[in-house]
Amino acid sequence: MKDTERKNMIKREIQNKWSVIPQRDTSIHKQYLVLPAEKWEEFDPFLVMAEDNMKKGAFDHHPHRGIETVSYMIDGVLRHKDNQGNEGELRKGDVQWMTAGKGILHIEEALEDGFAHLLQLWVNLPAEHKMVEPRYQEIFHADAPVRKENGAEIKVISGSSGGVTSQTKNYAPVTMVEVVLQESHSIVQDFHADFNGFIYVIDGAGIFGANKVAGKKNDVLWLTPSVENPSEVKLHATEPLLCVVIAGKPLREPVAAKGPFVMNTEEQIKQAFKDFREGKFGEWPQN
Incomplete structure (x- = not known):
């Protein structure tokens, strides 16, 4: 980062804090909303984020159009497959970055007699890229670039952190990092200008932002905006x-959303359902 950028760096505060919202509780699927749906303007470019803890059978194969889904594994094993020929398994710390684009069919499920505990984030695609060809990226825990400081490891899933850069490709620019911080240690995460952002505490507790807001497991901490200048947020661990x-x-951009489709107009949503019914998303593999 240039000295002039560092000088003008905005110290982000925490604008809002909430805990996850229970959404579903069955014998095979517990779901909590981290970012509730339909707050498009506030969360832009993010649409929704859920924390899922599920067993096999929670989902069948289903379509998407107009978004990217980002699945981050907290624990367990997630088996994924789509009708573009991609399939595999994700484990703790692994990430799947799937661009649905013009249309894809996929399934994500736990193994037989196993479980999958994960976060899934939906990232909106810019209007000009809504109908791109589907794309699939895996960011395995062991392969992702890591920024190390005293008492801290920052895994760079997308974007950059302190000069360490991920190779993950984005249509909407996104920074996503996993922070492991020992008790009583601190780090600073930097952002480009005009980035909406938040922190989600998976485990432990800390003090966050320039206004020193306390956060604990399952808390969401939404950052104040920084439109014109680069910015940074401080994280300090009071527990691991x-x-x-x-x-x-x-x-x-305008958002029109229904079910698994997110476009810019209601007509585009109707077209997505029509295309899906007519088989234009392709066939689901039978084996």
């Missing part, structure tokens, strides 16, 4: 801390 810090450049 595991969290994700996620920020992205707002698209500032």
Whole structure:
């Protein structure tokens, strides 16, 4: 980072804090909303984020269009498969970054007699990229670039952190890092100008932002905006801390959403359902 950028760096505060919202509780699927749906303008470019703890059978194969889904594994094993020929398994710390684009069919499920505990974030695609070809990226825990400081490890899933950069490709620019911080240690995470962002505490507790807001397991801490200048947020662990810090450049485009489809107009949503019914998303593999 240039000296002029460091000089003008905005110290982010925590604007809002909430705990996850229970959404579903069955014998095979417990779900909590981290970012509730339909707050499109506030969360832009993010649409929704859920924490899922599930067993096999929670989901069948289903379609998507107009978004990217980002699945971060907290624990367990997640088996994934789509109709573009991609399949595999994710384990603790692994991430799947799937661009649905013009349309994809996929399934994510736990193994037989196993479980999958994960975060899934939906990132909106810019209007000009809504109908791109589907793309699939795996960011394995062992392969992701890591920034190390005293008492801290910051895994860079997307974007950058302190000069360490991920190779993950984005249509909407997104910074996503996993922070493992020992008790009584601190780090600073930097952002480009005009990035909306938040922190989600997976485990432990800490003090966050320039206004020193306390946060604990299952808390969401939404950052104040910083439109014109680069910015940074400070994280300090009061207990051993595991969290994700996620920020992205707002698209500032209209949002029309229904079910698994997110477009810019209601007509585009109707077309998505029509295309799906007519088999234009392709066939689901039979074996």
